[in-house]
Amino acid sequence: MESSGTQQLSMPAKELFAALMALGLIEKDGAAWILTKEGEKRGGAYKESPQYGKYIVWPEDLSLQPPNKPANKPSQNLRTATAIGKAFELSANKINFILSELGWVNKGLKGWLVTDQGKKQGGIQAEDRKSGIPYVRWPDSIIESKSLIETIGQVKGTGDTQEGQTPDSGVNSGSEAVGFRDKFEAKHRSADGHFVRSKAEMLIDNWLYMAEIVHA
Template identity: 40%
Template structure:
């Protein structure tokens, strides 16, 4: 049986730690003694245990599948760690976590991997190692068939094994139509083919700043949406808003911004006034996400 700390349980239940401690106190499972939370006899009956960490001292842990409704155990879903998922796709757990990070499902922190809002929405659950206090994430087994994850490996297969010429072409999306209307004909310093002079300036600046970046990267969501630029090291997206006077473009911009907000993606927005002095504006916007350029 896996056990998790009260703070980790609060994170899993998506409530504040203080609120969970208050609830457990109300249930009579824990009590406050000498400025520390301790288990009551009832808490022990419900499955609570005590652990000791050299750094954090004594703390209370609970069965990962515990229910606060009378303390009855709920059915435990099958959860997979990065090693098991990586084995399924024939890659290492380290590489898999980098892919998860790039998809925006987890973030690297000082103690390990922290789940994001998007990762929680997919059923991922945060855990802590009992001895080290390091953080990690477990995933439901349906993650193996997640469209955005499997597409990462499909893209690699397509590159290595080109599709036959007779393959039926898929219906074109709105983004495909946009690309046809505004073809990428301008080459940047790093070889990207982009669609406007402003995008050339932005791409060249990222190249000069020595920031690895992608052009027109699909967002890891069900909606068919592509960002102008993507910086994988910090999972930051960049959008340049041009054609502000075009009603159709303005509507497209509105939809994109709403989606960025919906998934809590890190977004840098640029417009024409930024482009004229990009070296003054872009570094400041990057710094907000911890990206320093010189």
């Protein structure tokens, strides 16, 4: 399939196809070039010719310059599971398990793979340069995710700890600490003998035990 527009753009056909493909306007389908949805949006269309057969035509004002990023937009910092864990005082393994429970990552043979749902949360697949083990990087905003915060609250046994509490009950800090331990007693026993404060944490502890991952 040919592409009309070489003359208007003063560019050799080979370079034109490369530029159009780099912009995501066309793609290869066997031996032929076909329009992508983005190519159709930019005005690309099919035409038929007795001499050339089916080919693609483009508007004369088509720009092959890549779209510029907003000048004042700050670059997005990305976090690993380890960095997320530090924010919530949890290990990277527990964070990855929580992300898996949310449907944002899947466990691979080695490492973790981002899912389509995870991509919607801003997850980006990455790979360790030395080991090749896959992992996922997340935008800073992930630590503000309501779903993540609620799940972590359940894991840590603090999901509803503020409900029904008074700001100042006149009890000293030592009594408050004892009261907290009484209220959230570590009474759930996991498969490896650990006692934890919530069923959610017990599930994670059991999963880590079955996966033979050393954990605290």
